[in-house]
Amino acid sequence: MEFPTHSSPHTGRxxxxxxxxxxxxxxxxxxxxALVFYFGYGVLVNLLLAIGSAVAFExxxxxxxxxxxxxxxxxxxxxxxxxLFAVAIxxxxxxxxxxxxxxxxxxxxxxxxxxxGYNPFNPAMAAYVLLLISYPVEMTAWLPPAxxxxxxxSLREIVLFKFTGALPDDYTLDAIxxxxxxxxxRTNLDLNMMISEIRTNPLWGDFGGLGWEWVGNWFLMGxxxxxYKRTITWQIPLAFLAGLVGMASLFWLFDSESFPFPLFHLFxxxxxxxxxxxxxxxxxxxxxxxxxxIYGATIGVLVYVIRTWGGYPDAVAFAVLLMNMxxxxxDYYTRPRTYxxxxxxx
Amino acid sequence: MYVxxxxxxxxxxxxxxxxxxxxxxxxxxxxxxxxSVTLPERLVIPLQQHIGAVAQVCVKPGDQVLKGQxxxxxxAPVTAPLHAPTSGSVxxxxxxxxxxxxxxxxxxxxxxxxxxxxxxxxxxPISDYRQTSADTLRQRIRDSGIVGMxxxxxxxxxxxxxxxxIKTLIINGAECEPYITCDDRxxxxxAAKVMDGARILQHLLQSEVCxxxxxxxxxxxxxxxxxxxxxxxxxxxxxxPTIYPSGGEKQxxxxxxxxxxxxxxxxxxxxxxxxxxxxxxAIADAVLHGRPLVSRLVTVTGEGIKNPGNYEVPIxxxxxxxxxxxxxxxxxxxxxxxxxxxxxxxxxxxRVPITKGSNCLxxxxxxEAPRPxxxxxxxxxGRCADVCPAxxxxxQMYWHSRAKDLEKVQDYNLFxxxxxxxxxxVCPSHIPLVHYFRYAKAESWALEQERRESERAKQRHDFRxxxxxxxxAERKARLRKKKESLNAKPAAKKAAxxxxxxASKQAAIQAAMKxxxxxxxxxxxxxxxxxxxxxxxxxxxxxxxxxRKSAAKVRENHSEPPA
Numbered sequence: 001m002e003f004p005t006h007s008s009p010h011t012g013r014x015x016x017x018x019x020x021x022x023x024x025x026x027x028x029x030x031x032x033x034a035l036v037f038y039f040g041y042g043v044l045v046n047l048l049l050a051i052g053s054a055v056a057f058e059x060x061x062x063x064x065x066x067x068x069x070x071x072x073x074x075x076x077x078x079x080x081x082x083x084l085f086a087v088a089i090x091x092x093x094x095x096x097x098x099x100x101x102x103x104x105x106x107x108x109x110x111x112x113x114x115x116x117g118y119n120p121f122n123p124a125m126a127a128y129v130l131l132l133i134s135y136p137v138e139m140t141a142w143l144p145p146a147x148x149x150x151x152x153x154s155l156r157e158i159v160l161f162k163f164t165g166a167l168p169d170d171y172t173l174d175a176i177x178x179x180x181x182x183x184x185x186r187t188n189l190d191l192n193m194m195i196s197e198i199r200t201n202p203l204w205g206d207f208g209g210l211g212w213e214w215v216g217n218w219f220l221m222g223x224x225x226x227x228y229k230r231t232i233t234w235q236i237p238l239a240f241l242a243g244l245v246g247m248a249s250l251f252w253l254f255d256s257e258s259f260p261f262p263l264f265h266l267f268x269x270x271x272x273x274x275x276x277x278x279x280x281x282x283x284x285x286x287x288x289x290x291x292x293x294i295y296g297a298t299i300g301v302l303v304y305v306i307r308t309w310g311g312y313p314d315a316v317a318f319a320v321l322l323m324n325m326x327x328x329x330x331d332y333y334t335r336p337r338t339y340x341x342x343x344x345x346x
Numbered sequence: 347m348y349v350x351x352x353x354x355x356x357x358x359x360x361x362x363x364x365x366x367x368x369x370x371x372x373x374x375x376x377x378x379x380x381x382s383v384t385l386p387e388r389l390v391i392p393l394q395q396h397i398g399a400v401a402q403v404c405v406k407p408g409d410q411v412l413k414g415q416x417x418x419x420x421x422a423p424v425t426a427p428l429h430a431p432t433s434g435s436v437x438x439x440x441x442x443x444x445x446x447x448x449x450x451x452x453x454x455x456x457x458x459x460x461x462x463x464x465x466x467x468x469x470x471p472i473s474d475y476r477q478t479s480a481d482t483l484r485q486r487i488r489d490s491g492i493v494g495m496x497x498x499x500x501x502x503x504x505x506x507x508x509x510x511x512i513k514t515l516i517i518n519g520a521e522c523e524p525y526i527t528c529d530d531r532x533x534x535x536x537a538a539k540v541m542d543g544a545r546i547l548q549h550l551l552q553s554e555v556c557x558x559x560x561x562x563x564x565x566x567x568x569x570x571x572x573x574x575x576x577x578x579x580x581x582x583x584x585x586x587p588t589i590y591p592s593g594g595e596k597q598x599x600x601x602x603x604x605x606x607x608x609x610x611x612x613x614x615x616x617x618x619x620x621x622x623x624x625x626x627x628a629i630a631d632a633v634l635h636g637r638p639l640v641s642r643l644v645t646v647t648g649e650g651i652k653n654p655g656n657y658e659v660p661i662x663x664x665x666x667x668x669x670x671x672x673x674x675x676x677x678x679x680x681x682x683x684x685x686x687x688x689x690x691x692x693x694x695x696x697r698v699p700i701t702k703g704s705n706c707l708x709x710x711x712x713x714e715a716p717r718p719x720x721x722x723x724x725x726x727x728g729r730c731a732d733v734c735p736a737x738x739x740x741x742q743m744y745w746h747s748r749a750k751d752l753e754k755v756q757d758y759n760l761f762x763x764x765x766x767x768x769x770x771x772v773c774p775s776h777i778p779l780v781h782y783f784r785y786a787k788a789e790s791w792a793l794e795q796e797r798r799e800s801e802r803a804k805q806r807h808d809f810r811x812x813x814x815x816x817x818x819a820e821r822k823a824r825l826r827k828k829k830e831s832l833n834a835k836p837a838a839k840k841a842a843x844x845x846x847x848x849a850s851k852q853a854a855i856q857a858a859m860k861x862x863x864x865x866x867x868x869x870x871x872x873x874x875x876x877x878x879x880x881x882x883x884x885x886x887x888x889x890x891x892x893x894r895k896s897a898a899k900v901r902e903n904h905s906e907p908p909a
Contacts, residue, residue, distance in 0.1 A: 001666065001675065003682045005449070005692035007781040009767030010683055010708075011368070011524075012716045015774035017725060075722065117723030117775075233728070287728040287741060331742070338759040339363070339596060339736045340609035 017116075021076035023231040028083050028277065031219030035087055038145040038211035041155040042091025045162060047083065049098040054082035057106040061115075077116045081105060084124035084277055088270060088317070089131070090142045092177060095162045097135060101127035121324045122284045125317040132312070140313075144178035144203075145211030181209025182269045182313040185260060194257045207261065208268030216272040223276025232280040235292035240275040241266065243300020251308070259308070271303065274316035284324045291327070291334035299323050351557070351582035352575055360604040362597045364733040365589040366768050368688070370524045370563060375647035378655040380535050383671045385459045389431055389662030391417070392444045393453045395701040396493040397500045398424030403455060409436045412466035414638050417455055426501045426702075427491045429638040430466075431660035434459040445665075445684050445698045447691040454699070457662065468636035475546050475633055483550050483633060490632035491639045491702075496593070496622035497685060499703035502629065505621070506550055508614035514603055515553035517544050519560040519567065519623040520586060520593030523686025526706040528643040529623045531656040533560065533567035536627060541574040543626030544581055546633050551619060556581040557602050558623075563588040590688065591766040595620045597735050609762055624705070644700055646672040650679025650709035659700050665707055666696040681715060683708040688767040722775040730769035730779060736762045740769035740779050747786040752793060755786045763787075 035043045058078040062069040085101060105127030113119040132139045143153065153161075153176060157168045167173060179187070181203055188198045205213045226232045248262035265271060270278075279285060279299050286295040299319045306315030351357040394400045399422030411417060411430040419427035437456045444452040472478050472486060488503035496518060517540070521529040533540055540558075548556045560568050562585045571583045586592055586601050596607050598620060605616045613619055621629075624642060631637040640661055647654040652673025659668055665682070669675065683690040684698075685706055700707075730740035739758055746754035760783060769779040 001682075001696050003680065003692065003694060003696075005694050006681070006717065007778050007784075008683075008687075008689055008691060008765075009771050009780065010681065010687045010690065010692070010710070010715045011767075011771055013718050013771065013773065013776050015729065015772055016776075017722050017774045020725070020727070020774050071720075071722075077725075115723060117725050282725050282727040285726075287726050287731065288739065289728075289731075335739060335742075335758070336363075336731070336737045338609070338738055338762050339600075340606045340611070340762060341759065 017075045017077075020231055021080050023226060023229055024080050024277065025076065025083060027222030027226045027231070028080075028087065028219075030222050031215055031273065032083070032087055034215045034218040038215060039091050039143050040146065040153055040158065042093075042143065042153070042158045042162070043087070045095075045155075045158060046089055046091060046093065046098055047086040049095055050082035050086040050102055051079055053099045053102040054078040054085075054106050057103055058111070061107060061111040065111075072115070075116060078106060081110070081123045084273075085127050087273065088124065088128050090139060090177075091158070092141060092143060092161060093131075093138055094165065097131055097138060101131050104130050117283055119283060120328075122278060122281050122320055125278060125320050128317045129321060132317070140179060140183060141173070141177040142180050143176065145209070178203075180269065180313060181212055182307065185264070185268070186307070186313045189258065195260055196257065205267075207263040207266070212269070213267035216267040219272045219276065223272065226276065226280075232276065232282075233289065233292060235289055236280045236285060236296035237275040239293045239296030240279050240300040240303075241271070243297035244271060244275075244303050245300075247301050247304035265304065265307070269307075269314040270316040274299070274303070274320065278316060279320055279323075284320075284327065286327045286330050286334070288331050288334045288336065290336070291330040294330050294334065295323055295327060298326070347587075349585050351584045352572075353577060355582060357557070357582060357584055357602075358604070359584070359586060359601055362592075362600045362735050363737045364735045364768060365591065365597075366733055366771060367588070368524050368590050368771075370588070371647075372525065372527050372530070372563070374525065374649075375527045375645045375654040375656060376530065378653070380531050380643065380656050380658060382658050383660075383663065383668065385432055385461060385463065385660065386663050386667040387458065388437070388664075389434075389457045389459065389660060390442050390664060390699040391428055391431065391455045391457065391662040392442070392699060392701055393418055393428065393455065394444075395428070395499060395661070395703065396426040397498070398422060398426065400453070401425060401428050403439055403453075405436045405455065407436050407438050410434075411436060411457065412464050414468055414640060415466040416638075417457075424501060424504055426493050427489065427638075428455070428661075429491055429640050430457060431640040431662050432457070432459045433462050433464040433466075443695060443698045445693060445701060445704060449694050454662075468638075471636050472633050476549050480550050480552075483546065486632055486636075487629055490628070490637070492625060492628050492632060493639075493702050494622060495624035495628060495642060495702060495705070497689075497703050497705060499701075502621070502625055505619065506547070508551075508612070508619060510614045511617060512551045512553040512614065512619050513555070513617035514619075515544070515548055515551055515556040516598060516602060516618060516620040517547075517556065517558040517623055517626055518593055518595070518598055518620055519558055519564075519571070520598055521564070522561060522588070522590045522593035523688055523690075523706075524590075525647050525708050526645050526686050527647070528645045528656050528705055530564045530567050531645075532623055532627055532643055533564070534570050537567075537570040537574045539627045539630045540623050541571065541581070542634060543621075543623075543628075543630035545579070546629055547621060547626065548579075548581065553619070554580065558583045559586050559592075559598055559602060560584070561586055561588040561592060590768070591735055591764070594735065594764055594766060596764065609759070639702060642700070642702060642704070644668065644704060645706040646709075647706065648679065648683075648709035649711040649714050650675055650677055650681075651707075652676045661702060662699045664696070665693065665698055665700065668700060668707065669696060669709070675709065677711045679709045680712045681710055683710070683715075687715060688771070689765065718776040718778070721777045724773075724775050724777060727774060729772045729774065733768040733772050735766060735768065736764055738763060740783075743786070744777060744779055744782050747782040750789070752786060752790050755783075756790060760786055760790065 055073060055078050058073060059069050062072050082102060105123035109121050109123040109126040110119045160166045184203055185198060203209055207213050223237060227234050244265055245262045248265045251259035252262055279296060286292045302319035302322060303315045306318055347359045348356045349359060399420045401418035401420045403418050405411060405417045412433045413430055415430045417428050417430050434457050437458050439455050441451040442454040484503045484506055492502045493499040519529055519533055544556050558571055568583060568585055575583055591597055592601060599613055599618050600606055603618060607613050608615055628639045641658055643656055644659045645656050646668060682693045682696055684693050684704055687708060724741060726741060734740055743755050743758045743760055763783050765780050767780050773779060
């Protein structure tokens with residue numbers, strides 16, 4: 001009898017890229033729902049817009065490259081990018097900015113480098129940074145958490161505003177939007193206010209911003225589940241958080257009135273999302289386990305440095321992109337000792 | 347981790363990096379006891395079943411051979427002789443499909459069994475091996491054609507001459523590949539023989555301790571081996587955790603001793619030596635009974651086989667005959683693997699013989715061993731590095747292999763890859779990583795050979811240039827000397843009579859002509875002893891001439907400078 005031949009191993013493959021991506025999507029869901037709960041339907045609209053446009057751009061590029069479209073869309077990487085981008089941008093962002101961000105992220109940052117696996121920079125964060133630099137006003141105008149809002153913006157009002165720029169009657173933009181807690185903390189500290197004064201603002205919850213800290217908690221749940229499922233390794237998130245908390249603790253112990261409580265840094269802004277979902281993007285992160293510790297810790301430290309002394313209130317995107325550049329070098333210098341090489345135990 | 351390795355004795359175990367827990371599917375072939383096969387109509391015995399020089403045939407078609415009779419051997423230092431697996435007649439010596447990943451043919455001796463299975467006169471048993479010298483034992487092992495039967499097929503006698511003191515002798519009964527159970531079966535059914543082999547080897551190597559390592563998914567084999575253990579001996583049975591590839595030589599040594607075999611070195615360098623249990627049993631047979639290696643245990647398994655089980659198979663039996671005796675195919679199998687699913691290779695046909703290194707015929711159905719989907723882009727997740735027992739970075743090696751940057755791949759220690767398949771198995775992008783590494787290794791070898799050849803050519807070229815320069819210098823020196831001597835004796839020259847000069851010139855011409863004539867006469871003579879040649883002799887002479895000519899041509903080609 002004759003048989004076709006193949007290369008070993010001859011086992012079914014238990015892992016799949018789309019399964020990995022699907023796990024990330026699932027892990028994002030609790031945090032995203034919390035975001036919708038606290039900040040309204042704008043988040044959902046962003047999500048749909050981002051996923052729709054990301055998938056469309058990915059398909060477009062595949063068509064232009066004359067490659068099969070379906071297998072690439074089915075790997076779900078565009079969906080993950082879109083979700084990460086959508087949960088990072090303000091709910092009121094005009095629709096075309098969302099689309100522009102995804103066009104840049106998918107076409108320029110991901111596909112121009114060769115598509116999944118070849119991009120040196122995190123597409124979601126690059127898109128975020130592009131918008132932040134180009135449209136700083138829109139990108140920093142968040143809605144207040146629902147519990148604080150004077151006016152609850154309805155789905156209709158959101159859609160109207162996002163697509164036409166029309167505000168609800170009797171309201172100015174300033175009346176419905178609000179700066180993020182990190183922004184408030186920065187601005188007030190720059191005004192030489194004491195932390196104890198700043199914290200009298202109703203914006204604050206137990207550790208970080210009201211609402212924000214709960215969003216962080218839910219993202220944390222998803223993140224821990226991913227570590228448990230081995231979707232991601234523990235090295236990057238742990239080192240990230242340790243780096244951030246380490247820096248924050250150091251300065252807080254030094255002067256607790258000028259430098260906020262360490263947990264404030266963890267549960268305001270994008271620290272948790274960044275640690276578990278963004279810095280862990282395998283394509284752009286370090287791959288050696290030692291390298292991942294260095295990579296994660298450096299991002300954590302950079303986040304603190306940029307938040308405290310840099311030009312922007314939140315820093316996850318910048319820190320991640322900076323370290324994306326360093327990842328190959330870190331990998332090169334953290335190669336493990338191969339069996340039979342180097343010093344031997346006697 | 348500590349395990350009890352004999353009564354009142356515990357042994358520390360170490361973990362190696364990575365590895366996999368795989369579904370083992372061993373129950374499939376363990377349902378029936380060891381079975382023998384009826385002799386097929388013909389046996390095809392490849393001349394190369396071992397690492398080293400090909401054995402030279404010492405029988406010819408038409409010869410009657412007896413079971414155990416020497417049929418091929420070689421005087422090369424690294425080789426193994428072959429013996430007739432049964433009595434019968436040699437029908438032909440042909441090119442036949444052999445079990446090799448390349449799918450190429452090899453020289454084989456074909457024997458038609460006479461059905462009597464009559465033994466030849468065997469060398470005398472060495473029952474008091476403890477009083478026998480290591481050299482005698484090694485010679486017996488060599489003459490019995492024993493090679494590493496775990497699959498490596500390295501001649502055992504050579505491995506047993508490490509030239510260094512051996513502290514730990516390891517008997518490898520790990521059998522970590524899924525599906526394969528022939529070693530398990532052997533230890534259960536013939537534990538005493540395996541133990542005898544261990545004793546012989548321990549005496550031969552004078553090792554301090556002998557460890558028989560068995561994965562803990564084979565409790566019956568462990569018990570059977572414990573039963574034949576004698577308390578006073580320095581032999582221990584070590585239950586090791588089941589994790590693929592614990593049966594890899596380097597990994598097993600690490601598990602048992604915590605030491606690593608230095609890269610491109612041998613286990614003997616760290617005082618260890620590792621032998622498979624099947625090899626052990628064959629050695630016991632050779633020493634205690636004088637029987638050469640003419641059969642082996644083979645696991646025939648997979649959902650594609652009607653009666654999976656373990657069979658004692660004469661070397662040279664075709665896989666197709668063996669499978670037929672195992673009930674034949676079922677469930678429309680799409681693949682036939684020689685060896686296990688992780689490291690075995692696909693056979694393109696079942697018309698290949700079982701050799702000394704064939705431990706398993708695996709015939710899975712398409713559901714059992716599904717073809718991986720087309721490879722996707724690497725997402726750099728690093729799972730490959732997590733499972734690599736050699737602690738390599740398969741992903742980085744893959745990028746460089748793909749880019750054909752062979753130097754970089756070697757920089758990442760390509761040659762420490764044992765091709766265990768763990769990385770390919772876990773890759774979410776279904777990239778055939780091991781295949782890339784095999785490719786990179788083969789390319790590197792080819793490149794290395796090319797480099798060495800061009801280095802040799804360059805040396806030859808440099809040497810030639812130097813020689814030409816030397817000759818030129820010598821010629822110039824001679825000319826100068828002559829000129830000087832001429833200048834020094836102008837008077838003497840002038841004084842010489844002119845007529846004399848002419849006469850001597852004439853004489854010289856005469857002499858030269860005579861020499862030339864003689865030479866011509868000599869050349870036109872026919873060479874001696876070339877009359878009355880038989881056709882065969884004539885053909886031989888022509889062949890020699892042809893060879894000389896082509897050798898001269900090769901020399902000419904090689905003396906040219908490298909491009």
